[in-house]
Amino acid sequence: AQKVTQAQTEISVVEKEDVTLDCVYETRDTTYYLFWYKQPPSGELVFLIRRNSFDEQNEISGRYSWNFQKSTSSFNFTITASQVVDSAVYFCALSVKKSSGDKLTFGTGTRLAVRP
Amino acid sequence: DTGVSQDPRHKITKRGQNVTFRCDPISEHNRLYWYRQTLGQGPEFLTYFQNEAQLEKSRLLSDRFSAERPKGSFSTLEIQRTEQGDSAMYLCASSLGQRTDTQYFGPGTRLTVL
Numbered sequence: 001a002q003k004v005t006q007a008q009t010e011i012s013v014v015e016k017e018d019v020t021l022d023c024v025y026e027t028r029d030t031t032y033y034l035f036w037y038k039q040p041p042s043g044e045l046v047f048l049i050r051r052n053s054f055d056e057q058n059e060i061s062g063r064y065s066w067n068f069q070k071s072t073s074s075f076n077f078t079i080t081a082s083q084v085v086d087s088a089v090y091f092c093a094l095s096v097k098k099s100s101g102d103k104l105t106f107g108t109g110t111r112l113a114v115r116p
Numbered sequence: 117d118t119g120v121s122q123d124p125r126h127k128i129t130k131r132g133q134n135v136t137f138r139c140d141p142i143s144e145h146n147r148l149y150w151y152r153q154t155l156g157q158g159p160e161f162l163t164y165f166q167n168e169a170q171l172e173k174s175r176l177l178s179d180r181f182s183a184e185r186p187k188g189s190f191s192t193l194e195i196q197r198t199e200q201g202d203s204a205m206y207l208c209a210s211s212l213g214q215r216t217d218t219q220y221f222g223p224g225t226r227l228t229v230l
Contacts, residue, residue, distance in 0.1 A: 004158075035218070043205060045159070045221035091158050101172045102211075103149065104219060106158030 002027045002094050006107035013082055014115050021077040021110045023092030029053075034068065034075045035093040035104065045091070051075065082114045118142065120222035122208050128228045129198055136194045137225045141210030148191050149219060150183055151207040152176065159207050165191060166213060198229045 003026040013019045025034065036048040049059065051068050059066045063080045079086055089111045093104040121140045129135050141148050146167050151159035162181070164172045167188035177183075180198075185191040195202055205224045211217035 037221070042223070043226070044223045045207065045209075047218055047220060050218050093158075101147070101149075101164040101166070102217075103161040103164055103172065104151075104159070104209075105161070108156070108158050 002029075002032075002096060002105040004092050004094050004105055004107035006092055006110050008110045009108070010111045010113070012113045012115065015084060016081050018078060018080050019082050019112065019114075021079075021090050021092075021112070023075045023077065023107060025073050025075065025092070025094045027094060027096060029096040032094060032096045033102075035095070036066065036075075036077050037091045037093060037106075038088045039091060039109070040088040048077075079112075082112075084114050084116055087112060087114045120208055120210050120220055122206075122222040122225050124225055125223060126226050126228075128230065130230050131198060131200060133198055134194065134196045135198060135227065136192055137206055137208075137227075138190060138192050139208030139210075139222060140190045141208070142220060145210035145212055145220075146188065147211045147213040147217070147219075148185055149209045149211075150191070150193050151209065153205040153207055153224070154203075162193075162206075195227075198227075200229045203227055203229045 005024045032053045034051045037045045065078045067076045089109045091109045093106045095102045123138045148165045150162040153159040163183050165185040180196045183193045205226050207224045209219040209221045211219045
């Protein structure tokens with residue numbers, strides 16, 4: 001069975017601070033995929049990034065960066081110079097490839113509040 | 117490119133009533149998923165379609181729940197004899213289906229059972 005843990009329930013920062021959201025996953029499969037989604041107050045889940053288990057290269061996209069470490073089963077997300085518009089709930093998710101499908105297993109989310 | 121759409125966005129019903137939700141996936145996406153999200157939790161998988169075939173159902177999907185995807189296009193999720201515990205956000209997602217693709221989510225249907 002797959003499991004995703006996001007230990008940080010809520011984080012509050014002041015605008016322009018850097019913030020890191022933690023994600024730890026568990027799976028016995030050697031091939032798996034990790035995702036981050038953003039859920040703003042409107043409720044719609046917005047896709048941010050997808051990584052496969054064979055690609056440990058870190059990724060940067062603008063103010064966003066992701067650190068994937070298989071040795072610690074972690075896939076952490078850092079927002080640099082946070083902005084008020086970054087306020088949302090962020091979910092880390094995991095999927096494995098199976099013949100019956102590739103459902104996502106989500107963590108419980110981290111609510112980020114960025115204060116002006 | 118039109119995203120995933122869901123209808124209605126909000127539904128308030130009385131306990132014991134039946135409700136039906138609709139999801140229109142991104143065109144040419146042959147995989148469609150339903151998830152349920154309760155307050156303060158992450159989405160939980162309910163069921164999955166590859167074209168018109170329902171390939172996986174979660175144990176969360178009790179006998180009162182049924183989902184269909186006729187002709188492999190839009191999908192409906194019906195809940196019969198609603199209970200207060202069914203109150204949640206019901207999310208639909210779709211993906212291309214060529215491998216383990218990214219799932220793109222719709223805006224959700226928020227159900228409140230009184």
